[in-house]
Amino acid sequence: MSLQAKLESLKNETLEKIDNVSDLQALNQIRVETLGKKGPITEVLRGMKDLSIEERPKVGSFANEIRDELTQAIEARKQLLEDEALTVALAKESIDVTLPGQQVQKGNRHVLTQIMEEIEDIFIGMGYQVVEGYEVESDHYNFERMNLPKEHPARDMQDTFYISEDILIRTHTSPVQARTMEKHDFSKGPLRMISPGKVFRRDTDDATHSHQFHQIEGLVVDKHVTMGDLKGTLEVMMQKMFGEDRKIRLRPSYFPFTEPSVEVDVSCFKCDGAGCNVCKYTGWIEILGAGMVHPNVLKMSGIDPEEYSGFAFGIGPDRVAMLRYGVNDIRNFYQNDLRFLSQFKGE
Numbered sequence: 233m234s235l236q237a238k239l240e241s242l243k244n245e246t247l248e249k250i251d252n253v254s255d256l257q258a259l260n261q262i263r264v265e266t267l268g269k270k271g272p273i274t275e276v277l278r279g280m281k282d283l284s285i286e287e288r289p290k291v292g293s294f295a296n297e298i299r300d301e302l303t304q305a306i307e308a309r310k311q312l313l314e315d316e317a318l319t320v321a322l323a324k325e326s327i328d329v330t331l332p333g334q335q336v337q338k339g340n341r342h343v344l345t346q347i348m349e350e351i352e353d354i355f356i357g358m359g360y361q362v363v364e365g366y367e368v369e370s371d372h373y374n375f376e377r378m379n380l381p382k383e384h385p386a387r388d389m390q391d392t393f394y395i396s397e398d399i400l401i402r403t404h405t406s407p408v409q410a411r412t413m414e415k416h417d418f419s420k421g422p423l424r425m426i427s428p429g430k431v432f433r434r435d436t437d438d439a440t441h442s443h444q445f446h447q448i449e450g451l452v453v454d455k456h457v458t459m460g461d462l463k464g465t466l467e468v469m470m471q472k473m474f475g476e477d478r479k480i481r482l483r484p485s486y487f488p489f490t491e492p493s494v495e496v497d498v499s500c501f502k503c504d505g506a507g508c509n510v511c512k513y514t515g516w517i518e519i520l521g522a523g524m525v526h527p528n529v530l531k532m533s534g535i536d537p538e539e540y541s542g543f544a545f546g547i548g549p550d551r552v553a554m555l556r557y558g559v560n561d562i563r564n565f566y567q568n569d570l571r572f573l574s575q576f577k578g579e
């Protein structure tokens with residue numbers, strides 16, 4: 233058989249094999265066997281040295297043609313087999329989007345966080361800054377600077393967890409006001425701030441007392457700040473929190489750091505003053521304490537009480553949440569029972 237005829241039949245044989253092969257490994261095997269260094273084509277080309285000068289280029293280019301043709305056929309087959317494999321894999325891995333999904337339980341912000349953020353937003357909207365301080369405080373900032381020297385009887389109003397004689401965990405967020413007042417540069421404008429955060433008192437825990445609860449205190453200091461400014465500010469806050477129709481009333485009270493001091497009531501948001509279980513049939517709900525900053529407090533923070541005056545207030549987000557949602561035990565907020573907490577989805 234001539235070399236050409238050999239090559240021709242080799243080609244046809246191989247093309248048939250390629251056509252019949254159905255996996256990529258076997259196809260590769262064919263490529264190595266036919267076109268590789270030890271394969272028959274290389275063999276034929278090696279045998280060319282025995283041919284005449286005229287015949288060599290003819291057989292050579294014929295062999296090259298066949299090599300190209302087979303290479304192409306292998307490539308095409310490879311492509312086809314790969315496509316098929318991909319189709320099979322995709323079919324296996326496909327997801328039936330009509331099947332029911334897995335329920336992912338979604339969390340929500342704690343109800344107290346929601347209320348604190350709501351109050352913060354009201355005051356940010358009125359140009360107040362939000363300042364957070366330290367939960368571990370000195371007796372100096374927590375009490376002395378609030379006009380409560382050692383042995384002052386009003387210290388009894390806030391039973392205190394002491395860490396040492398001079399260090400305690402704060403009983404209110406007022407120390408944040410003291411720290412901010414002493415730093416404030418009044419040439420740049422008035423001081424308007426709120427301080428939200430956790431506070432601690434040595435109460436025996438029961439339905440209405442918790443050794444840990446929250447406070448948001450507010451403070452404004454400027455020239456000519458009056459009780460009217462305080463009343464107007466609190467009225468706006470109450471209307472934003474409990475509805476446009478809310479009214480407030482002030483009753484005289486006592487706090488060592490304010491003079492005069494007031495207790496603030498809001499008209500009942502549930503019965504609108506008619507009397508119900510939320511307002512204990514009085515039409516009014518006791519909601520916060522407030523007053524004009526005591527001149528001693530200003531003085532101790534380096535502010536001249538002859539020139540400046542201020543108002544302050546403190547509200548309890550725990551109490552707000554209890555009133556608004558009819559929660560009758562404050563301990564619910566601190567027990568992390570999801571059956572309770574997940575009721576307050578927020579926005």
Ligand code: PHE
Pocket residue numbers: 403404405406447449487490521522523544545546547
């Ligand atoms: N610091 C007070 C308290 O915790 C709350 C308060 C602040 C009252 C400002 C009046 C004015 O009792």
